[in-house]
Amino acid sequence: MINQIGNFRDALKLSNTRGGDSxxxxxxxxxxxxxxxxxxxxxxxYGDFLAVRDITLxxxxxGVTAVIGPSGCGKSTLVRCLNRMHELAGxxxxxxxxxxxxxxxxxxxDAVELRxxxxxxxxxxxxxxxxxFENLAFxxxxxxxxxxxxxxxxxxxxxxxxxxxxxxxxLNKNALALSGGQQQRLCIARALAVEPELILMDEPCSAxxxxxxxxxxxxxxxLAEEYTIVIVTHNMxxxxxxxxxxxxxxxGEDRAGFMVEHGQTQQIFTNPADKRTEDYITGRFG
Amino acid sequence: MIVGVPFRGLPTPQKKQxxxxxxxxxxxxxxxxxxxxxxxxxxxxxxxATDGVGVLNWDFLNSFPSRTAEEAGVKPALLxxxxxxxxxxxxxxxxxIGAAIxxxxxxxxxxxxxxxxxxxxxxxxxxxxxxxxxxxxxxYYWFNLGPSIVTGALTLGLLILPIIIVAARxxxxxxxxxIREAAIALGSTKWQAVRFQVLPVAMPTVLTGVxxxxxxxxxETAPLIVIGAFTSVFFVPTSPTDAFTVLPIQxxxxxxxxxxGFQENAAAGMIVLLVVLLSMSSVAVAxxxxxxxxRMW
Numbered sequence: 001m002i003n004q005i006g007n008f009r010d011a012l013k014l015s016n017t018r019g020g021d022s023x024x025x026x027x028x029x030x031x032x033x034x035x036x037x038x039x040x041x042x043x044x045x046y047g048d049f050l051a052v053r054d055i056t057l058x059x060x061x062x063g064v065t066a067v068i069g070p071s072g073c074g075k076s077t078l079v080r081c082l083n084r085m086h087e088l089a090g091x092x093x094x095x096x097x098x099x100x101x102x103x104x105x106x107x108x109x110d111a112v113e114l115r116x117x118x119x120x121x122x123x124x125x126x127x128x129x130x131x132x133f134e135n136l137a138f139x140x141x142x143x144x145x146x147x148x149x150x151x152x153x154x155x156x157x158x159x160x161x162x163x164x165x166x167x168x169x170x171l172n173k174n175a176l177a178l179s180g181g182q183q184q185r186l187c188i189a190r191a192l193a194v195e196p197e198l199i200l201m202d203e204p205c206s207a208x209x210x211x212x213x214x215x216x217x218x219x220x221x222x223l224a225e226e227y228t229i230v231i232v233t234h235n236m237x238x239x240x241x242x243x244x245x246x247x248x249x250x251x252g253e254d255r256a257g258f259m260v261e262h263g264q265t266q267q268i269f270t271n272p273a274d275k276r277t278e279d280y281i282t283g284r285f286g
Numbered sequence: 287m288i289v290g291v292p293f294r295g296l297p298t299p300q301k302k303q304x305x306x307x308x309x310x311x312x313x314x315x316x317x318x319x320x321x322x323x324x325x326x327x328x329x330x331x332x333x334x335a336t337d338g339v340g341v342l343n344w345d346f347l348n349s350f351p352s353r354t355a356e357e358a359g360v361k362p363a364l365l366x367x368x369x370x371x372x373x374x375x376x377x378x379x380x381x382x383i384g385a386a387i388x389x390x391x392x393x394x395x396x397x398x399x400x401x402x403x404x405x406x407x408x409x410x411x412x413x414x415x416x417x418x419x420x421x422x423x424x425x426y427y428w429f430n431l432g433p434s435i436v437t438g439a440l441t442l443g444l445l446i447l448p449i450i451i452v453a454a455r456x457x458x459x460x461x462x463x464x465i466r467e468a469a470i471a472l473g474s475t476k477w478q479a480v481r482f483q484v485l486p487v488a489m490p491t492v493l494t495g496v497x498x499x500x501x502x503x504x505x506e507t508a509p510l511i512v513i514g515a516f517t518s519v520f521f522v523p524t525s526p527t528d529a530f531t532v533l534p535i536q537x538x539x540x541x542x543x544x545x546x547g548f549q550e551n552a553a554a555g556m557i558v559l560l561v562v563l564l565s566m567s568s569v570a571v572a573x574x575x576x577x578x579x580x581r582m583w
Binding site: 083085113114115119124126127128129138139187191194 | 462464465467468469470471472473474475482483487
């Protein structure tokens with residue numbers, strides 16, 4: 001499915017030359033099933049601080065793209081730019097992100113509507129302090145799903161997140177009574193319920209034990225057949241296990257994160273093109 | 287006896303004793319401070335109860351003030367207090383919570399909001415009689431509401447507004463940001479996130495603040511005297527534009543009379559005031575309990 005690493009690498013070389021016409025580069029890449037997301041010359045700021053510099057990155061439709069890199073290199077910031085959550089924390093963004101061909105930073109784009117099409121799972125499981133059912137129903141209600149469909153969609157989403165059998169008898173019990181791993185699967189189910197086209201995951205396993213992590217990873221693999229998933233992880237083994245493509249970010253002297261390499265996961269881990277990627281993967285820094 | 291590991295931090299027995307003594311000493315001081323508070327409240331309640339309980343009966347609750355102590359009652363003052371408190375809550379609670387939501391969830395963090403914040407915190411400490419003067423100028427004269435229940439309620443409302451705002455903001459701030467993020471990421475608007483996820487979680491704390499604020503308002507005398515509340519009212523208020531008196535004013539007027547019998551009336555009035563206050567608090571506690579149970583936080 002993915003054998004255009006050469007193209008990717010060419011694109012990266014071009015995009016890393018600052019000031020180059022990176023918009024042009026992304027659009028010349030030709031893939032049979034297109035891209036779910038095309039990040040073009042993206043800069044992300046916190047106030048005056050440049051957190052992420054000049055990222056140009058196409059994200060293939062369906063499958064998992066992992067974002068790895070040392071802490072503080074802007075991985076989370078990058079994914080938060082993809083559903084316009086970055087601007088909520090007072091952040092500022094330059095550049096373009098094409099979601100299904102449309103620039104989400106174009107004037108007139110409704111960020112609220114956009115977020116209902118892009119799901120997000122956070123570092124720490126953050127279920128609402130309500131019943132399991134209500135956790136899923138909230139997203140459905142605010143997005144205008146008819147009341148009579150709620151129960152069906154809730155069940156379907158919980159099944160999809162491999163949680164149904166564990167919680168079917170206690171849908172009206174508090175979600176906070178679930179274990180950490182179950183809570184995180186509930187959060188995934190909650191994101192799935194509103195039928196997103198893309199799912200962003202920001203270190204979804206960093207607060208979980210190894211068994212729960214494994215369950216989530218299995219889930220991610222099975223979701224990858226239908227969804228486009230972008231996952232941030234600080235765990236390289238995890239990236240190797242779950243992702244089809246990997247992006248390696250690192251940061252410069254000015255602490256701004258930038259992209260070093262993007263390619264098929266197997267290639268990144270076995271034969272990285274860049275010395276810095278190799279150093280990171282082999283544990284020499286980061 | 288632990289052997290093997292040389293423990294070099296061992297204090298001399300003398301130092302050890304001093305440390306222990308300080309420890310015990312502090313616990314003792316703390317208990318003394320607590321006991322003092324409990325003792326003071328106990329004495330107050332006992333004193334009021336012994337003086338007032340003999341007078342307290344249905345007639346006392348159902349009579350108008352009178353020149354003779356035996357015939358005097360608190361009916362107008364009790365009803366006045368209930369009217370004023372209801373309208374105070376009606377005005378101050380929505381406005382206070384609304385302001386808190388705006389400041390905490392929507393307003394940006396800039397110089398303007400910082401100035402507002404400092405102002406609100408300072409307003410909470412302004413003497414109540416100053417609010418009375420404000421109410422007199424604004425509601426009594428400018429809005430031409432006269433010495434009415436509305437004037438009193440609006441004045442007391444202004445007085446407790448800062449308390450409610452500060453408490454409600456505290457409640458909102460204690461809700462983890464991850465809850466907001468979760469809602470926003472699902473495609474909710476900011477208002478939906480606040481209304482359906484943040485506010486329910488914050489509500490118990492907010493309610494506590496509301497009760498503290500109303501408890502403060504129910505005991506206020508000065509601002510109401512300034513806006514022209516009567517000391518003795520011989521009719522029952524039937525509309526918000528009626529003149530009124532409240533329990534604290536009535537109690538004060540009785541207590542300042544030298545005639546025997548009125549002191550007991552004042553004590554009985556205090557009991558009535560305390561009962562009103564306690565029932566208000568218990569409603570809030572019950573409400574808080576119910577919310578906490580339903581929201582499961």
